[in-house]
Amino acid sequence: MTAPSLTIGAHTVGAGYPPFVIAEAGVHHHNSVEIAKQYILEARSAGADAVKFQTYRAGKLVTRWAPTYWETAEPTTQFEVFAARSRLSEEDYATLFSYAAEVGIYLLSTPFDLESATMLAGLGMVAFKIASADLTYSPLLERVGSLGRPVLLSTGAATFAEVRTAVETLVYRGAPGVALLHCSLAYPTRLADANLRRIDALRAAFPDAVIGYSDHTVPAESELAGPLAVGRGASIVEKHFTLDPLQSGDDHYHSVDPAGLATLVKNCSDAWRATSGFSEMTAAEGPARAGARRSIVAATHIPAGKELEDADVAFKRPGTGLPPTSLDLVLGRRTVRSLQADELITPDVLAVEPEALGIPHLVVGGVRVAPLSRSDICSIVADGCRSQRAKPAASRTARLLFSTNGQVLSLAAGNSEFREALEQADLVHADGQAIVFASRRIPGHSIPERSATTDLIHDLSRRAPGESLSFFLLGGTEDLNARCARTLERLYPDLTIAGRRNGYFAMNQESEVCEEINTSGADIVWVGLSKPKEQLFCLRNRSTLHAAWAITCGGCFSFVTGDYRRAPRWMQSAGLEWLFRAMTSPKLLWRYATTNPQAALLLATKTTPGDFQAE
Numbered sequence: 001m002t003a004p005s006l007t008i009g010a011h012t013v014g015a016g017y018p019p020f021v022i023a024e025a026g027v028h029h030h031n032s033v034e035i036a037k038q039y040i041l042e043a044r045s046a047g048a049d050a051v052k053f054q055t056y057r058a059g060k061l062v063t064r065w066a067p068t069y070w071e072t073a074e075p076t077t078q079f080e081v082f083a084a085r086s087r088l089s090e091e092d093y094a095t096l097f098s099y100a101a102e103v104g105i106y107l108l109s110t111p112f113d114l115e116s117a118t119m120l121a122g123l124g125m126v127a128f129k130i131a132s133a134d135l136t137y138s139p140l141l142e143r144v145g146s147l148g149r150p151v152l153l154s155t156g157a158a159t160f161a162e163v164r165t166a167v168e169t170l171v172y173r174g175a176p177g178v179a180l181l182h183c184s185l186a187y188p189t190r191l192a193d194a195n196l197r198r199i200d201a202l203r204a205a206f207p208d209a210v211i212g213y214s215d216h217t218v219p220a221e222s223e224l225a226g227p228l229a230v231g232r233g234a235s236i237v238e239k240h241f242t243l244d245p246l247q248s249g250d251d252h253y254h255s256v257d258p259a260g261l262a263t264l265v266k267n268c269s270d271a272w273r274a275t276s277g278f279s280e281m282t283a284a285e286g287p288a289r290a291g292a293r294r295s296i297v298a299a300t301h302i303p304a305g306k307e308l309e310d311a312d313v314a315f316k317r318p319g320t321g322l323p324p325t326s327l328d329l330v331l332g333r334r335t336v337r338s339l340q341a342d343e344l345i346t347p348d349v350l351a352v353e354p355e356a357l358g359i360p361h362l363v364v365g366g367v368r369v370a371p372l373s374r375s376d377i378c379s380i381v382a383d384g385c386r387s388q389r390a391k392p393a394a395s396r397t398a399r400l401l402f403s404t405n406g407q408v409l410s411l412a413a414g415n416s417e418f419r420e421a422l423e424q425a426d427l428v429h430a431d432g433q434a435i436v437f438a439s440r441r442i443p444g445h446s447i448p449e450r451s452a453t454t455d456l457i458h459d460l461s462r463r464a465p466g467e468s469l470s471f472f473l474l475g476g477t478e479d480l481n482a483r484c485a486r487t488l489e490r491l492y493p494d495l496t497i498a499g500r501r502n503g504y505f506a507m508n509q510e511s512e513v514c515e516e517i518n519t520s521g522a523d524i525v526w527v528g529l530s531k532p533k534e535q536l537f538c539l540r541n542r543s544t545l546h547a548a549w550a551i552t553c554g555g556c557f558s559f560v561t562g563d564y565r566r567a568p569r570w571m572q573s574a575g576l577e578w579l580f581r582a583m584t585s586p587k588l589l590w591r592y593a594t595t596n597p598q599a600a601l602l603l604a605t606k607t608t609p610g611d612f613q614a615e
Helices: 033-046 078-083 090-103 114-122 138-146 160-173 198-205 225-231 258-275 283-292 324-329 374-389 406-414 416-423 433-439 453-462 478-491 507-520 533-541 556-561 569-573 577-584 586-605
Strands: 005-008 011-014 020-026 050-055 106-111 128-130 151-154 178-183 210-215 236-240 295-298 313-316 362-364 367-369 399-404 427-430 470-475 496-501 524-528 549-552
Touching (some): 050 090, 090 106, 090 114, 114 138, 138 160, 160 198, 210 225, 399 533, 427 433, 496 507, 569 577
Parallel strands (some): 050 106, 128 151, 399 549
Antiparallel strands (some): 362 367
């Protein structure tokens, strides 16, 4: 769900944006344009986003006998107080709006009658503020709503039902957005009566509204209310503002002075920066996480081939290796090389001894490949997923399903590390039609069909309902990865995409990547990091991954999304998909020009029955 927001002038206000601070100057200008200008300038200097006055006519606001509801030095009526204030003319307001624009601050004023609202709109006021006391004054709400400006509605001393009716009236009449300001309609408001949790209730009751806070607490008692409100999600903070807090009368005693306003602006900004986001762990904690946590290390010199026991390991900083929680994955395993004392014990130094699949392989072009159909491969993968789920997490080791084609043959011939990775895969399938053609030189054991990885991801997705399969997509850019996930979810609604992550991470982040994959609980990890990086990643981390299968898939995600086009069927069957790709993506011409001749030679000279030799 998109967080609500509204626009005040050039400002976007709402969750995800810095708090919008309003200096409420009321009628402290004493009907003087010059004093009003001082308030505008001081509010701007303090960093407020807007300064606000009040516009009313005593005769349209209050009866002559209505008593005051705020603290006064001497008994008086509301009429007597208001009659002496807000006598600025429309011409005066025009001067002030012009001055505010000149110094770079928004000027607002709360209208208390219909004529004042119309006058303020005519002067270009960018937003309206409605006082809590007028939340039920429907004629004013209707007029303000019809003027087409965003509305800031204070909600003090109002029930949520009354607030809802007011919002509906404003929106129905045309207000483009309504922000609800929590407010305690008590002058002054003691800190214990600030009732800030009502902000949470307003957010829950009105999820489509921006929420703010109009603060009537006394600065001398505490300056926490505004920042605390921001911490609870208030996107607007209004605070009464005075040039002289010692001035008698009115609300100077619960207003901030210029220095206090500057402090409020900073504290609200700090509160927003400290609370505006959420993450289970911040990036800033990364160095400490790596430096202060412990890893499994060699307690002493360990020779190659040693079966690890408790006495062989210790737990020391830094935390850049396997965590102590992975001890069960280490004990009982043999080392593939010798280790020095304090050396990290990582997956690549542990021998992998998964239960053999017992599937014989041919050797085609110098690379082992299983003579299996797409259906055979999917059945083996699905069986592996079922058996893996029955094992405790600590004893799970991912099986590796790699593919081979002309590019793989060429890379393997010149890269011993990549060739060794292919040898350690549990299953290698024929991703290239040329592999299938070459295998036909071995009577009785040829590969029945090409099993392109792009086809396998769809084949296994179709099996999702019956097998309850879940995928983790690893690789590509963030955009490509996300679009691939959305495409698979759209095509196969019963398929679970348990997690995904783009392919932009460093080798020292691989343990974090594996932890994310394991947390997702995915059965199959599709690893699209390009060759040979994806095969080496799988080999280094197979003992850490809890998924049943890690399947390398190269540019498969781009084919799923349609960014890459498949060749026509006849070209695929004829082994000419490489030609189609070269025609549609000329940048691949050099790759095919350098790998195809070598691959053809390897297919001709290094294709043997492999495991079928004894027959």
